[in-house]
Amino acid sequence: MNDPVLRVEDLTVRFGTKRGVAEVVNGISYELYPGETLAIVGESGSGKSVGVLALLGLLKQPPASVSGSIRYRDRELLSMSPKEWRGVRGRGMAMIFQDPMTSLNPVKTVGFQLTEPMEQHLGLSGKNARTRAIELLELVGIPAPESRLKSYPHQLSGGMRQRVMIAMGLSCDPDVLIADEATTALDVTTQAQIIELVGQLQERIGMAVIWITHDLGVVAGIADRVHVMYGGRFMEQAPVDGIYASPWHPYTRGLLGSIPMPGSDRPERLVTIPGIPPDPVAMPAGCPFAPRCPRADDSDCLRTVPTMTAMGDGHAAACHHPHEVDA
């Protein structure tokens, strides 16, 4: 296999708050290889978005404090100056945010917002940047791209705005594209359009994609590998088929059981996970899922954090009492 384009080790993010230190990301490690799609799945507050904001150096320090290691190609990002880091953003790694209405600037035209990063990162002249902006809008399937350059975000539909965001993300040919709940705010038919588009572009230019989502349906269709995140830690990681066919972690099982399967013959009762996610200011001493876990016991689960243990086939889980695997 190729060298990973991104190697994250023991990434930890804490925030100083009035109530104490919030432990939002607690030592996550992963590798991302060229051309692959890695999905990070989790519910609100699991730390999945903060984890990727840290990759791009977008967390203000303080209140955040980021430690561990983030290696992009052969360079350590966490020891970079803000100026060096700016050189990585856009060309090396780019991000598509969840809500295109709040992440696009409402008082600047689409054209301005598209050409600015290309002038900054690629050093293109205004005219060349404009030509490329038109190409990009065409690529993401926006009709009449030339006239759209003069539009403001409010003049576009939600799907169109998300396409503009994607065009911005792609503008500098990044090695890594991070999509943070990029389709969550969209209708299913528009979501299908965007997913198809990202897949086509990935095939064409070979970029790696980190797809952050809570939607296990979306993940099944797009991911090569999946990491399930809870309470700032990875609970389970596996190739996409393994996660769905033989989930080992009780949390993964719970999540999968709680979603209705379309078209099932008879409505079955959904699995529920009692309780609520942990408060990052008062994380449990042991496994973060232990207070809600049907398999937790007092001796290990509440006291020691389980380590990620490999169980073959790239499948690993952090659990003291994983489910039996059907061999």
Next chain:
Amino acid sequence: MSDVLLQGEDLQVHFPLKGSGAIGRSGGTVKAVDGVSFRIGRGETLGLVGESGCGKTTTGLAILRLIEPTAGRVIFDGTDVTALGAGDLRALRKRVAMIFQDPYASLDPRMSIGRIIGEPLEIHGLYRGSGRRDARVAELLEMVGLNPDYRNRYPHEFSGGQRQRVGIARALATEPDFIVCDEPIAALDVSIQAGVMNLLEDLQRNLGLTYLFIAHDLSAVQHFSDRVAVMYLGRIVELADRVSLYEKPRHPYTEALLSAVPVPDPVAERTRRRIILEGDVPSPINPPPGCTFHPRCRRAFERCPLETPRLQPVGDHHVACHLYDGEGALPLT
């Protein structure tokens, strides 16, 4: 369906647009709901799905007359709701209720949850006397799985899922027969959604409730409903039994919508065929002529832009599509 509890007949909600002219000339109309008819049997759940802006929420509000329908009738248990005066309407509202999408915006932050749940009782003069009313509030909290001791707490002290349970308890307070559930789980996390859906199912079974379940999430609607109506630009395009709709969608829009729903099964996802619709939903201010879906429909033909299709029986479905009526109609498979 012998025992119909609620019936909508050609329901319309049109909103006039303010004109730009100096004397407020008419600037056209938004046809949010444009001729919707359906029946809901006692104890049944009818699902109403569609994308943002298709008019599903407006339909729910119009049924309860929280928005006045501009035309058409709503008949609830033999009474024409649309013809009721203010006093009779208030009496009727004891028997119908609504659960809202956003559990943060739909609870007054300055009222304790006990007062929130007790307010409908106060308005309708039920369970008079503070002792009886408190007992009823406690009973309602227990029914939705919340500790009755929490009654003096305020909404901000609860999680999203718990707040939605408060909203459900409030809806149940007057012992309604019929509840409009408008996206009751959309704002909740996945692991919390299942709990709220199970609760709504249990309540239906125990109390004999009838639901209109409005959602954009097709998987949830199918899990929850007996029959499902699919809306597009203010009209119902297909209505069928939940299993049959999924297995044999007739309308090309239903087909595309279903194919776009991601399935949590990687093996199935790799093999299935997805129909990608071109473009966006057109504006309801100036909808396309004829069948409003025709510009995006891969099976549109000459007749589609000319004539508006009516919702009519096709096999065991109801479908509004020219493919299935008149000459050259498709044979049913």
